[in-house]
Amino acid sequence: MSSGNGKSMFSCKTASETLEWINAVIEFIEPYRFLIDAHVVNFFKDGLWEAVPKDWMDCLSKDPIQNLLSIPSGLVHDHWPVSLKEFVLTLKSLSFPRDQANLFQEFPGLDMTSLNNVLAQGMNRKKKHEIEALAAVVSSVARNIGSTRVVDVGAGQGYLAQVLSFQHGLSVYAIDACLHHGKVTDARAERVRKYYASKMRKSGLESRELSIPKTVTCQVLSANMLNNLSNSFIQGEHAKKPNVVSGIMSEQRKGPHESELPSTSDVFCSSSLILAGLHACGDLSVTMLRTFLESDQVKSVISIGCCYNLLSEDDSDKASSVCGFPMSKGVKFTGFALGRSARDLACQSAERWKCLGEFAGLHNFELHAFRAAFQMVLSFKKVLSQYYPKLLMESPSIGRQGKALRRQQHQKILESNLSYEEPKFFSASSSTNISKEGSRFAFACTESRDTEKKVAGSCCDIDGLSCESFVESSMNEETRSFDRFSLFLEFCHSGLSRLGLHYLSDIELHKVWEETEPFSEQGSIVEAVMLPIFDPVLSPRNVALIAKKRTTPV
Numbered sequence: 153m154s155s156g157n158g159k160s161m162f163s164c165k166t167a168s169e170t171l172e173w174i175n176a177v178i179e180f181i182e183p184y185r186f187l188i189d190a191h192v193v194n195f196f197k198d199g200l201w202e203a204v205p206k207d208w209m210d211c212l213s214k215d216p217i218q219n220l221l222s223i224p225s226g227l228v229h230d231h232w233p234v235s236l237k238e239f240v241l242t243l244k245s246l247s248f249p250r251d252q253a254n255l256f257q258e259f260p261g262l263d264m265t266s267l268n269n270v271l272a273q274g275m276n277r278k279k280k281h282e283i284e285a286l287a288a289v290v291s292s293v294a295r296n297i298g299s300t301r302v303v304d305v306g307a308g309q310g311y312l313a314q315v316l317s318f319q320h321g322l323s324v325y326a327i328d329a330c331l332h333h334g335k336v337t338d339a340r341a342e343r344v345r346k347y348y349a350s351k352m353r354k355s356g357l358e359s360r361e362l363s364i365p366k367t368v369t370c371q372v373l374s375a376n377m378l379n380n381l382s383n384s385f386i387q388g389e390h391a392k393k394p395n396v397v398s399g400i401m402s403e404q405r406k407g408p409h410e411s412e413l414p415s416t417s418d419v420f421c422s423s424s425l426i427l428a429g430l431h432a433c434g435d436l437s438v439t440m441l442r443t444f445l446e447s448d449q450v451k452s453v454i455s456i457g458c459c460y461n462l463l464s465e466d467d468s469d470k471a472s473s474v475c476g477f478p479m480s481k482g483v484k485f486t487g488f489a490l491g492r493s494a495r496d497l498a499c500q501s502a503e504r505w506k507c508l509g510e511f512a513g514l515h516n517f518e519l520h521a522f523r524a525a526f527q528m529v530l531s532f533k534k535v536l537s538q539y540y541p542k543l544l545m546e547s548p549s550i551g552r553q554g555k556a557l558r559r560q561q562h563q564k565i566l567e568s569n570l571s572y573e574e575p576k577f578f579s580a581s582s583s584t585n586i587s588k589e590g591s592r593f594a595f596a597c598t599e600s601r602d603t604e605k606k607v608a609g610s611c612c613d614i615d616g617l618s619c620e621s622f623v624e625s626s627m628n629e630e631t632r633s634f635d636r637f638s639l640f641l642e643f644c645h646s647g648l649s650r651l652g653l654h655y656l657s658d659i660e661l662h663k664v665w666e667e668t669e670p671f672s673e674q675g676s677i678v679e680a681v682m683l684p685i686f687d688p689v690l691s692p693r694n695v696a697l698i699a700k701k702r703t704t705p706v
């Protein structure tokens with residue numbers, strides 16, 4: 153279904169409109185399943201290009217390379233066959249728009265300033281652009297919902313966390329699985345702190361404690377885990393009763409929204425927080441969204457996903473397993489699966505291809521053709537067994553397939569390690585005492601999905617505070633779902649009896665509920681928007697999912 157000019161006719165305003173869009177995408181791509189299920193190497197190796205209509209091939213093989221590179225961006229040319237033009241335009245009309253939104257319009261009063269050299273140290277142009285925009289958006293949302301606490305999930309080296317802390321005056325926890333990243337974050341934060349302290353001294357401002365991000369080294373494996381971590385941060389702050397709220401000066405001015413910050417008592421009575429993630433890989437972004445939906449404390453989530461290839465997908469053998477894709481009940485209902493190759497493909501960027509230029513574009517195509525040829529050679533077992541018997545034993549795979557193999561092996565090691573561990577929620581690798589600067593929680597966390605539900609009340613000492621009952625009862629999800637069903641039941645009974653129908657036993661309300669509930673998604677309690685917040689040429693993964701909880705359901 154194309155609008156003829158490539159303009160999108162779809163919207164995500166409601167769950168049903170979103171589902172309409174999704175269904176249109178599914179309908180469009182299903183006939184090309186053999187292409188999206190294939191690696192680009194197979195395109196050459198298995199002769200998939202033979203499935204491309206002859207008149208398209210005849211035309212495209214004579215076209216300048218630039219015309220090919222701009223196909224993913226939806227650019228068509230007059231001399232192309234009508235069916236090719238229609239195909240590309242339909243594709244364009246179905247894709248999510250990536251043009252950068254006008255952030256000042258979307259977020260009135262947005263405080264977006266260029267980062268000073270100290271805060272921007274180590275960032276390349278892309279990162280600086282991303283951090284400036286995202287930090288401003290998070291700060292604006294924080295102001296809007298009256299929260300001052302942010303958890304930066306998958307914080308890397310803490311770029312976002314530091315800007316939110318020092319420039320926007322927010323209280324930030326930076327979680328990352330990598331211990332090295334935590335150490336770099338701390339070292340960076342200390343340098344930035346010294347810079348601001350000296351600046352305050354020089355300008356004769358009274359010496360105030362500077363809020364610096366608290367780093368947490370932990371591999372987040374589930375929403376339950378992130379929820380419990382977030383709660384522990386809140387409890388830790390309440391227990392600490394600090395004597396200062398950070399409203400740190402930014403360049404040449406007082407704290408960005410110091411006057412708008414809630415008073416100290418408000419802040420520490422409040423137990424709300426925001427989850428923010430810049431390119432949190434694969435399932436980590438999904439975990440953030442789930443945590444947002446499940447946690448009472450998390451009032452907003454701002455997430456820009458990445459590494460879609462790392463998303464876990466529904467495993468039909470384990471009907472109840474929690475997977476990264478699809479998260480939406482509506483999509484689950486369609487039974488649509490992406491598959492590994494499609495997820496790999498999703499990491500490609502139309503903008504990047506368009507801007508590649510002739511030389512780099514050709515080089516890319518040549519590289520893939522070479523890779524395909526290499527793979528064909530490798531798959532000749534005779535050659536392998538003679539010259540590379542070891543490689544043959546380890547099953548030949550190159551490129552992304554090789555990466556996938558390594559990932560699978562890594563996952564196996566992780567799982568076997570977990571199965572040896574005692575069933576526990578966290579294994580604290582250190583006393584987790586906060587260091588002198590008060591900036592660091594370091595504890596390695598492991599969690600077994602299987603044991604998670606069984607173990608309640610494991611404890612972990614964070615910031616001197618014993619956090620009991622880390623694990624929410626596994627009943628929660630079911631209980632909430634049951635509560636909603638009973639409300640639905642009540643609603644139906646009263647409605648039907650008002651219509652004069654008293655014999656309800658014939659109507660299988662549970663069945664009706666099961667069929668309709670997936671489509672309600674979270675519309676009544678959550679306000680959400682997907683907004684491209686970065687320049688797609690600089691940063692192709694630029695769509696932020698920004699959601700906040702409504703105070704009153706609609």
Ligand SMILES: C[S@@+](CC[C@H](N)C(=O)[O-])C[C@H]1O[C@@H](n2cnc3c(N)ncnc32)[C@H](O)[C@@H]1O
Binds near residue numbers: 431
């Ligand atoms: C693409 S990097 C982004 C880093 C940072 N947000 C930035 O933009 O500079 C993703 C980060 O997420 C971390 N990460 C991935 N999976 C994680 C998990 N399950 N729990 C915690 N951190 C994770 C990685 O260690 C990595 O530092």
